[in-house]
Amino acid sequence: MALDAALAVAVLTCMVAGSFVDPHGEDGVTWGLRTPDALSLLLMTLGAAALVLRRRAPITVLAVTGGLSLVEFATGDPRAPVAMAAVVALYTVASTTDRSTTWRIGLLTVTVLTGSAMLAGPLPWYSQENLAIFAWTGIGATAGDAVRSRRAVVTAIRERAERAERTREEEARRRVAEERLRIARDLHDVVAHHIALVNVQAGVAAHVMDKRPDQAKEALAHVREASRSALDELRATVGLLRQSGDPEAPTEPAPGLDRLDDLAGTFRNAGLQVDVARADQDTTLPAAVDLAAYRVIQEALTNVQKHAGSGARAEVSVVRVGPNIEVTVLDDGSGQDDGTAGGGHGLLGMRERVSALRGTLTTGPRYGGGFRVHAILPVGAGVRATEDAV
Known part of the structure; x- marks a missing residue:
């Protein structure tokens, strides 16, 4: 609101200053040869005040400023540049709506303001002031559409970057989950196999310890061998997990059908x-x-x-x-x-x-x-x- 109020003051200043300029003086553009009347000052003030609400109701503000410009075209002499407020309002409409709306409203505004100035104004229809209205309203609509397009591109880039960041985070979480499952699977394969063998051989040793010590000794040897194999595989697996960088090549090939x-x-x-x-x-x-x-x-x-x-x-x-x-x-x-x-x-x-x-x-x-x-x-x-x- 404060920014729009400052813009309204700046536009009012430009309109009032422009109303004192005569572009048809003897020495070209001359300052101070004409002065605006009370109605022109009122119209300029109302048009600038309407710009304070341009972000909240852009189309309504455009309609108000356009109507004030039409009144000035029909009554003002010498003419005051009230249409400047309508140009700013048209720029706001183009920068806040879609392209099709900009084309429709922009063409309507350019046609109505330029036609009214040519037909109802005190100057000839081919005067440079009338052509200036056509040019400035077209520039306002084009500039607003360009700003809207740039905002859309920036927003799309930001959304794409955020989506890529979310995708990277989801991919990282997925990889962590898959790695946890792989580690759990490997540990289960190592522990379950060897511990099952240890359990069986320990049971055999306990069963024949008194009657057949030689068989018990053989079972205990198998227990020692299975437990040593389990420890070796666990040591290798934990060693890979404890490495901070990329794991080194294993000293033994992975088990296979050989x-x-x-x-x-x-x-x-x-x-x-x-x-x-x-x-x-x-x-x-x-x-x-x-x-x-x-x-x-x-x-x-x-x-x-x-x-x-x-x-x-x-x-x-x-x-x-x-x-x-x-x-x-x-x-x-x-x-x-x-x-x-x-x-x-x-x-x-x-x-x-x-x-x-x-x-x-x-x-x-x-x-x-x-x-x-x-x-x-x-x-x-x-x-x-x-x-x-x-």
């Missing part, structure tokens, strides 16, 4: 009968697919060890079928627990690993007893997963 026989051997040492059949034609798998297949088999055998009951037997098969690697783990256990009771995350972790590679995982009881885990992993998924991560 370690499948060793994995099956650890379960055989724990008393689980495991048969392994491979028909993957020595396919070289991407690291992500190789690791996922290994972890699926590891988790499935761990569930068999924990839930299938004593005397259970497991069958592991790895088959190359077209562009996919199919991993199947079957057991004939009599246990009623399918591995999901007790709030475990084994099946969920397997499903997340497979889904991340755009594969499919199906799990469920077998007809006649036992449980089945079947994963289909696209061989080319490892390359796509690496590209997506980059």
